[in-house]
Every structure is written in structure tokens, then in C-alpha cells.
Amino acid sequence: MSEYKTLSHQGLWKNNAALVQLLGLCPLLAVTGTLINGLGLGLATTLVLIGSNTTVSLVRNWVPNEIRIPIFVMIIAAFVTIVQLLMNAFTFNLYQSLGIFIPLIVTNCAIIGRAEAYASKNPIKFAAFDGLMMGIGFSMVLILLGAMRELLGYGTLFVGAEFLLGDWARSLLITVFQTEHNFLLAILPPGAFIGMGLLIALKNTLDKRFQELARAPEKVVERARVTAEN
Amino acid sequence: MKLSLTSSPHQYHQRSTAQLMRLVCYATLPGFAAQLWFFGWGTLIQFVIAATVALATEALVLEIRKKNFEKALSDCSALLTALLLALCLPTLAEWWVAAIGAFFAIAIVKQLYGGLGFNLFNPAMAAYIALLVSFPVAMTAWLPPQELAARGYDFVDACYLVLTGFTAEGYSLNQIRNLADGFTMATPLDSVKTDLGMGQTYTEALTSSQFSDGLGIGWYWINLAYLAGGLFLIKAGAIKWHIPLSMLLGMALLSGILHISNSDLFASPVFHLLSGGTMLGAFFIATDPVSASTTDKGRLIFGASIGIWIILIRTWGGYPDAIAFAVVLMNMAVPLIDYYTRPRTYGHRQVKNKVSKP
Numbered sequence: 001m002s003e004y005k006t007l008s009h010q011g012l013w014k015n016n017a018a019l020v021q022l023l024g025l026c027p028l029l030a031v032t033g034t035l036i037n038g039l040g041l042g043l044a045t046t047l048v049l050i051g052s053n054t055t056v057s058l059v060r061n062w063v064p065n066e067i068r069i070p071i072f073v074m075i076i077a078a079f080v081t082i083v084q085l086l087m088n089a090f091t092f093n094l095y096q097s098l099g100i101f102i103p104l105i106v107t108n109c110a111i112i113g114r115a116e117a118y119a120s121k122n123p124i125k126f127a128a129f130d131g132l133m134m135g136i137g138f139s140m141v142l143i144l145l146g147a148m149r150e151l152l153g154y155g156t157l158f159v160g161a162e163f164l165l166g167d168w169a170r171s172l173l174i175t176v177f178q179t180e181h182n183f184l185l186a187i188l189p190p191g192a193f194i195g196m197g198l199l200i201a202l203k204n205t206l207d208k209r210f211q212e213l214a215r216a217p218e219k220v221v222e223r224a225r226v227t228a229e230n
Numbered sequence: 231m232k233l234s235l236t237s238s239p240h241q242y243h244q245r246s247t248a249q250l251m252r253l254v255c256y257a258t259l260p261g262f263a264a265q266l267w268f269f270g271w272g273t274l275i276q277f278v279i280a281a282t283v284a285l286a287t288e289a290l291v292l293e294i295r296k297k298n299f300e301k302a303l304s305d306c307s308a309l310l311t312a313l314l315l316a317l318c319l320p321t322l323a324e325w326w327v328a329a330i331g332a333f334f335a336i337a338i339v340k341q342l343y344g345g346l347g348f349n350l351f352n353p354a355m356a357a358y359i360a361l362l363v364s365f366p367v368a369m370t371a372w373l374p375p376q377e378l379a380a381r382g383y384d385f386v387d388a389c390y391l392v393l394t395g396f397t398a399e400g401y402s403l404n405q406i407r408n409l410a411d412g413f414t415m416a417t418p419l420d421s422v423k424t425d426l427g428m429g430q431t432y433t434e435a436l437t438s439s440q441f442s443d444g445l446g447i448g449w450y451w452i453n454l455a456y457l458a459g460g461l462f463l464i465k466a467g468a469i470k471w472h473i474p475l476s477m478l479l480g481m482a483l484l485s486g487i488l489h490i491s492n493s494d495l496f497a498s499p500v501f502h503l504l505s506g507g508t509m510l511g512a513f514f515i516a517t518d519p520v521s522a523s524t525t526d527k528g529r530l531i532f533g534a535s536i537g538i539w540i541i542l543i544r545t546w547g548g549y550p551d552a553i554a555f556a557v558v559l560m561n562m563a564v565p566l567i568d569y570y571t572r573p574r575t576y577g578h579r580q581v582k583n584k585v586s587k588p
Binding site: 181182183184185186188190194201 | 330338342360363364365366367368
């Protein structure tokens with residue numbers, strides 16, 4: 001059971017694909033203009049991660065070491081194609097607003113990184129679970145960053161939720177404030193970089209705080225001096 | 231013994247940081263006054279808003295960082311940042327423009343990098359760019375010089391406009407911006423750029439009512455006032471001459487070459503030097519002791535590059551003025567410039583290839 005626990009901790013926090021490994025930054029920074037875009041890409045990436053990790057782990061004993069990377073890429077590309085076609089069929093508007101970044105999941109280093117570093121060396125159940133956790137960790141950052149940028153930029157949350165979740169989701173839309181001057185910096189790419197930097201800083205601060213808390217009850221040993229000063 | 235951490239160059243000088251910052255603030259007064267004279271009270275209100283937010287943000291962030299904010303506030307660096315930002319803002323921009331700008335300058339550009347002395351970029355200019363990119367409409371709503379305006383405005387109107395977007399009588403900012411001859415106001419740089427873009431020649435572009443003798447009315451006085459303030463700063467030893475001179479020379483040379491090569495398409499050097507924020511940029515912004523180059527040779531390269539960037543962006547870029555972009559671009563190059571222009575240490579000979587190439 002502890003392997004699952006380690007995998008969750010690694011994927012969600014300690015070795016988070018976006019915040020610590022800084023992998024997959026291109027889609028991460030490009031599509032997180034709104035919360036729903038982030039969520040959509042996060043889901044797509046998670047699905048691909050689970051699928052590719054599982055498959056890579058399945059075939060790990062038959063793949064010749066020398067050509068493993070092309071094989072991994074083909075496996076990933078197959079899953080990306082599946083996800084892309086599914087999104088095209090069921091969430092067409094979201095598919096359009098994510099655009100090129102869905103096929104680009106193939107080149108997301110977080111996915112091939114997991115295939116290479118974990119799935120190709122471990123049994124299938126752990127590999128699939130690792131894909132799930134890494135995917136959730138990555139999606140959390142996407143959602144958080146998307147929410148931050150949408151809130152600052154447009155003053156709303158969940159805009160476009162109906163594209164992903166169907167018509168009932170229209171009522172999810174929260175308008176925090178209304179303005180005719182959108183804060184474009186948050187929506188444009190520089191805002192993504194600044195927001196990402198802030199998130200990483202926040203994570204590091206929290207880590208430091210946890211460390212201090214864990215270390216706090218330190219025992220002070222008082223000892224009588226038995227030798228003279230000199 | 232008190233060991234304090236200061237920015238290079240490590241020369242002994244009686245002035246403390248606070249005195250230096252205050253001196254720079256005083257030196258902007260002629261230009262500030264000229265801006266108030268030509269464009270009305272708006273800039274003063276912008277300064278009050280920006281200064282309040284900047285000081286509050288500085289205190290807040292330092293409190294979070296568990297530092298002594300009273301000492302940091304009294305060094306006036308936040309005040310100077312707010313002042314420089316306010317001088318660059320459109321005169322009657324609404325209050326949240328200055329507030330967001332001042333917050334961004336202090337919290338993001340200055341304190342997140344470690345506070346005074348550690349910021350990579352010039353806080354006022356980085357904030358100005360953030361505002362310009364975010365709110366292009368509000369940030370380009372310049373007023374006409376008051377003598378050309380269809381409607382003047384007084385201090386009370388200015389307060390109303392900044393706080394609500396309308397005067398007490400209900401005139402909107404765009405109505406205040408109308409010129410007496412019915413045209414909408416654009417800054418001289420903007421107007422020339424637009425006219426050139428529409429296929430007019432430079433001479434034709436200067437026939438608009440806001441020009442006299444080929445210079446934007448009001449703007450050249452403002453630039454001359456900043457020039458005077460800047461010369462005072464050099465005289466007082468607060469800044470060195472390298473950056474302003476090389477920047478102005480760089481601008482004059484490049485725009486001169488362009489103007490001689492085709493005087494219909496490219497504005498004259500005098501126009502470039504006395505339009506927009508040139509003098510404010512050369513003497514007060516590019517010379518920021520933290521984010522500018524720190525060696526003499528480096529300062530010359532830094533200044534000249536800024537000058538060249540300004541002309542390039544003004545001529546071919548998307549924005550009419552380019553001081554902020556040029557300064558921030560060159561701020562990025564400062565570590566490199568400083569690395570390659572390290573001065574010879576006294577007692578050591580200059581060794582060729584001493585700096586190992588990466």
C-alpha cells in the first residue's frame with residue numbers, strides 16, 4: 001500500500017509535473033486563459049497519461065531498449081489521437097478553443113518523462129496509478145492557474161463551462177466583478193509566466209513552512225561541563 | 231561597526247539613499263510643473279494615488295517579509311517609483327490605472343525580486359508596460375495641451391474625472407480630449423506615426439494643429455524642463471553623464487541617418503529628442519542606479535542601445551513611444567554588459583581574454 005501512497009505524494013506534490021519538474025510548460029502556459037480551458041486540457045492530459053503509462057508498462061518487457069523512445073512516442077500519439085477524436089465528437093467548442101494544444105499533448109515532456117522514468121520499469125497497476133496521480137497533479141496546476149488568470153483578466157470563473165460539461169453548466173458561471181477594461185496582462189502569455197512563478201513560489205514557501213513545523217519540537221540537551229575552559 | 235549592503239559602484243559619498251532619491255524627486259519638479267501647466271492638474275492627482283498605493287504596498291509586503299518597513303519607507307525609493315510612474319501615465323487616466331501600476335511596480339517588480347537593490351527591471355517602467363499591455367485604451371487617452379483643448383478643466387473636474395470617469399457636469403473623458411478644431415487628440419508621436427502609416431509625408435503630418443515649428447505644442451517645453459532637471463542632477467553628482475549622453479546621441483544619430491536618407495518617411499532627430507518621454511527617460515529612468523549598468527563603459531553601451539531601440543520601436547514598432555520597452559529590454563542585457571565591461575582593478579594589468587568566454 002505504501003507504494004500507492006508514495007506515488008500519490010510524488011505526483012500531487014513533491015514531484016509535481018508542472019510545479020517541480022517544470023514539464024509540459026508550453027500547453028500549461030498557453031491554454032490556461034480560463035479555468036475551463038485548463039480543466040479540459042488537464043483531463044485530456046490525464047487520460048493520455050493513464051493510457052500511455054498502462055500500455056508502456058504492458059509492453060515493457062518486449063520493447064528493445066535501443067528503440068524504446070520512438071515506440072513510446074507512437075503509443076502516446078495513439079492515445080492523443082483517441083482523446084482528440086473524442087473531444088472533437090463530444091466537446092466540439094472546447095476542442096476548438098484548445099486548438100493545436102490537444103495534438104501537442106504528444107510532445108508534452110511530462111508524459112514521455114513518466115513513460116521513460118516510471119512506467120517502463122514498473123508493473124502495470126503502479127504505472128497506471130502513477131499516470132493518474134501525475135495527471136491529477138498537472139491538472140490541479142492547470143486549473144489553479146486558469147482560475148487565477150480568468151479571475152484577474154475577466155473577473156469571472158467557469159466561463160465556457162457549457163462547452164465541457166453540457167448546457168446545465170451555464171449556471172456555474174460566477175461573475176466576481178464586471179469591468180469594461182479587462183486586465184489583459186493576466187490573459188496574455190506574460191500573465192501565465194508571472195502566475196506560474198507565483199504558484200511555484202507559493203509551493204516553495206509552503207514546503208519550507210512544513211519543514212519548519214516538522215522540525216519544531218527539537219530536544220535541547222543540556223550538559224554539564226566536565227572539563228575546564230582551557 | 232555598521233556594515234551595510236549597497237549597490238555598486240562602492241564609492242564613498244555623503245548622500246544616503248534617501249537623500250539621493252529625494253534629490254531625484256526634486257529634479258523632476260521643472261518637468262512636473264511643465265506637465266501641470268500644459269496638461270492640467272491630472273498628473274498631480276495621479277501622483278497622489280500612485281504614491282499612496284506604492285507606500286502602502288511597500289509597507290504591506292515588507293511586513294509580510296518580516297522586515298522593518300519604516301526604515302525602507304523613509305528611503306523614498308517607493309515614492310520615486312510612484313512619481314516616475316505618475317509622470318508617464320495619461321493625465322486623466324482613471325484611478326485604478328495608477329493604483330494597479332503602483333501595486334505592480336512595488337509588489338511584483340521590486341519586492342518579489344528581493345526589494346530595493348535587487349530588482350532586475352526598472353519598477354516604474356515594467357509597471358508602465360504592464361499597464362500599456364493590459365489597458366491599451368485607457369493608457370493612450372492623452373489630453374491635448376490645454377491651449378488647444380475645446381474644453382479646459384480645473385482641479386475639481388480633474389478629481390471627478392480620475393475618480394469616476396466624468397466631470398461634475400457629466401462630460402466624459404473623450405469629450406475633454408477633443409481638440410478645439412474638432413479632431414481627437416493623439417500625442418505628437420502618435421499623430422505622426424498614424425499619418426505616416428496612412429501614406430502622408432512627414433512634412434504633411436506636421437501640418438496638424440497640434441504642431442508648431444515641427445514640434446508638438448507643449449511637449450517640447452516639457453522635454454526641455456526635464457533636460458534642465460537632468461542637467462542639474464548631473465551637476466549635483468547624483469547621476470553620471472554616460473547614460474543620458476549616449477542614449478540621446480544614439481537616438482540623434484540613428485534618427486539623423488534615417489531622416490537624411492528619406493526625410494519624407496522618417497521624423498527628424500530634433501522631433502524625436504523633444505517628443506514623448508525622451509528627456510524624462512534619458513535622465514530619470516534609464517539612469518536608475520539599480521537596474522542600469524554599473525561600469526562606465528557599460529553605461530555607454532547601455533544608453534546607446536536604449537537610444538537605438540527607441541528609434542527602432544518608434545519607427546517600426548506597434549507603439550508610438552518606446553522609452554519603457556527600450557529600458558526594460560536593455561535592463562535584461564545589463565548582467566551581460568556588466569560581465570564584459572568589468573573595469574581594470576587598480577594595480578592589475580588588463581589581460582587579454584581574461585574573461586573566459588562561455
